[in-house]
Amino acid sequence: MPEYLIKGGTPLCGQLAVHGAKNAALPILAAALLCGRSVIHNCPDLTDVAAARNILHYLGCSTTQRQGTVTVEFTGGGDYRIPDRLMRAMRSSIVFLGAVIGRYGMAEVSMPGGCELGPRPIDMHLAALRKLGVQIDESGGVLRCTTPKGLHGASITLPFPSVGATENVMLAACLARGETRLSNAAREPEITDLADFLNAAGADIRFASDGSILITGVQALTGCEHRVIPDRIAASTYLSAAAVTGGEIILTHVCPDHLSAVLPVFEEAGCTLVCGADTIGLQAPQRLNSLGTVRTMPYPGFSTDAQSTMLSMAALARGTSVFIETIFESRYKQVGELVRMGANIRVEGRVAVVEGVSQLQGAVMSCTDLRGGAALAVAALAAKGESRLRQIHHIARGYENFDLNLQKLGAQITRV
C-alpha cells in the first residue's frame, strides 16, 4: 500500500493552481446522465471521479477523461440498478439516485454505507423524493424506487439544508411535471454550479431571494459544455499547510468569495491575506496565534470540510482554540493520531479544545478519512523529524496530485 514520507520543518513557498471542485464535479457527473452529450472542463482527476464514471458506464453512458476535461454521452443500454460494489465505492453515490429516477423513472440502489464521519443517513433525500412522486421500498438494505404516476413538482422544505438532498431534488425535479419549490435548501457554491450546468443543458432552475430553489420541469435536457468551479476545500487545505509551516504562497484559479467564512480564521491566527479576483495570497507568521472559536455551519458559514486542517494549525498555535462541529457526528477521527505527535487536544462530543504546543514530533500515522488525512499531512509538514502516513487512498479521493502539489511548494513529501 502506498504511503507518504514527510519530513517536516520546511516553510511552504510558491504558487499553486487549485483543481476543480470534487463536490461540484460529482453531482454534475450524475446530472450528465439526464443529458445527451456533456463536456465538463476543470474536472479533477480523483478516485471519487473515477468511481462516478464507473457508475455512469453502468447506467448507459460512455465517458472519456483527457487532462481536466470529462466528456459524458448517454448511449442507452444501461441499467437502472446500481450494484452494491459501485455504490460502496463512493459515499456520495447516493446523488445518482435522483438522476437515475429522472432518466429511467425507477432506480434500485443499495443503501449507502456509513462512512468515517458517522452514519450518513438519507432520510431527507427519501422524504423529498417521495414528495416528487417516487415510491420507495426500503428492505434488505436496498432502495427500490418507482414512479407509478411519473415525477411531479412539489413544495418541499428540508429540515436541514442537506447538500446531497438538495442535489437529489434538483436532479429529480428538473424533468418532473410542473413546479417544485425547495425551501431551506443548501446554499453551497457547488449547488449553484450544479444549477448552472443543468440550466445550460436546458433546465429551468432559479434561486429565490429567500434561498429557496424554484425548479420548473422541462421535457428534456440536451447537453452542454461547463467548467467546474474551483475546489474551495482544497484551497483551504493548501493555505493551512502554508500557515502552519510559516510559509508564503499564492493560490491561483480559486474563488476567494467561496471562502468568505474561512479566510477570517487565517487572519485571526495571524496570517496576512491578499485576495485577487481568482487568487489568494497568504503570508504566515513565524508561529500562529489561537484561532479563537471555530464553529462549523452550513454555507455560507464556516465549512465542516475546512475544519480538519484548521485543527492541525491550532495544534501548533499559541494559546487555546475551540472547535464546535455542528454538521457531522464524528469529524475528529484524526485527533488520536495528532495526539501521538504530541498535540494537546481534548474532544468532548462535537467540541474539541486545542491547547497549542510549540512543537509536534513526526510519527507513523494512518489516515482515517479524506479531510482528516489531509490534516495529518498538514501537521506532519510542520512537525519535527519524519512522519509516515498510511491509508493515503483516503486523500486521493479528494486531492489531485496532493504530494506533487506540496512538492511544488517546497514540501519534503514523497510517495513510497
Ligand code: EPZ
Ligand atoms: C456534502 O456531503 C459533501 N460531500 C461533504 O463533503 C460535506 O462535508 C457536506 O456536504 C456538508 O457540507 C459531497 O458533496 C460529495 P449533507 P452530504 O447531506 O451531502 C445529515 C468532503 O470531505 N443528514 O449536507 O452527505 C448528515 O448525516 C465531504 O468532501 C441527515 O441526517 O452532506 C450530516 O450530519 C465530506 N439526513 C448533515 O446532515 C439526510 O437525509 C449534513 O449532511 C442527509 C443528511
